[in-house]
Amino acid sequence: MSASPEWFVTATPEQEKALFQQSLQWLADKYGADRIITASIHRDETTPHLSAFVVPLTQDKRLSAKEFIGSRDKMRADQTSYAACVANLGLERGIEGSMANHQRIQQHYAAVQRGVEPSVTLLPSSVEPRVLEKASLLERVRGRGDLVEDAEMIAKRVTKDLNKGFAGTVATASTVAQEQRKAREARNTAKGLRKRLETFEGAFRGLTKDQVASVLKMASELQQENAKAKEQSKNKTVTKGKGFSL
Structure with a gap:
């Protein structure tokens, strides 16, 4: 867990300390403090960073790294959540859905x-x-x-x-x-985000403010129901797997 090299150039020692403290707190809030085996700060590389070892133990006491990491959507949500956790230090989340390629x-x-x-x-x-x-x-x-x-x-x-x-x-x-490549990637990212926004706007076109609020509320309720159904299905699968034979 870290920030861009540019941030570290101007960051004060207090800000660096706060970054790693808040990062560790984010891990504890997300996974549970008892799941964190060790966490250490590395300053022997170009960009200081926090490394942590977390046991992927679920609420029902199963080891599941897949459930901890989740899908791409879950990882994007984690990036957004982490960015919000350290936003007070002047850090911003990278462009969501960016098509940029990593370069060392x-x-x-x-x-x-x-x-x-x-x-x-x-x-x-x-x-x-x-x-x-x-x-x-x-x-x-x-x-x-x-x-x-x-x-x-x-x-x-x-x-x-x-x-x-x-x-x-x-x-x-x-x-x-x-x-030029970065500019092209930024344009492609903006184009993709614009399409997503147009799709979102199209679904609410012609609705009043109250109607939009009702639709959003209904969508939230459906999401909660789906999440609950998924959790119940998962628990049933775990219960079936706990049988024994003589």
Whole structure:
């Protein structure tokens, strides 16, 4: 459990302490304090974070990691709930339903750093043969000259220098491409959210405020009934599984 690297840059020690305390409290409220075996803060990485080991013990004393983690909808709800828990520290939830792809932060900063490296300057002397080994006086007397690069060696050296020099430019272009990709992903996310909103608005179009309230109340009651029925069905399954034979 953590926050973005940017948040830690400006956060005070008190805010960091509050972040981890509130995160631990969120775990206790959600899973139960007795389910938390251990929790520790790691500061030996780029972004400090809290790691916790929680026993997935259900209310009816079963071990069920699947029930603890749940579906994608449940995980999204957990992210929203956790964001609300630490909102007082200036943290906000990421875009729900975002289509962004994860990229390692080391990759991003490495690309930025390479982008500011100076490029290579190709001079006439760069393509001139370089001396690999100077001839001794005795060798010169015997008519032997210095050992110099041949055409293939010159080509390899110049190519290597060019590749190294343009690596920063390529990385900068790559960073621009990354930003364009992020913008495209944000547009796709906004488009998806807009469609969901249009569907939601369409269901209430033409209704009065009181009618909308009635529909929302009915939907809430149906959700509670479904959750209750699901829990009852689960309990029946557990009861059947507790039989024995002689």
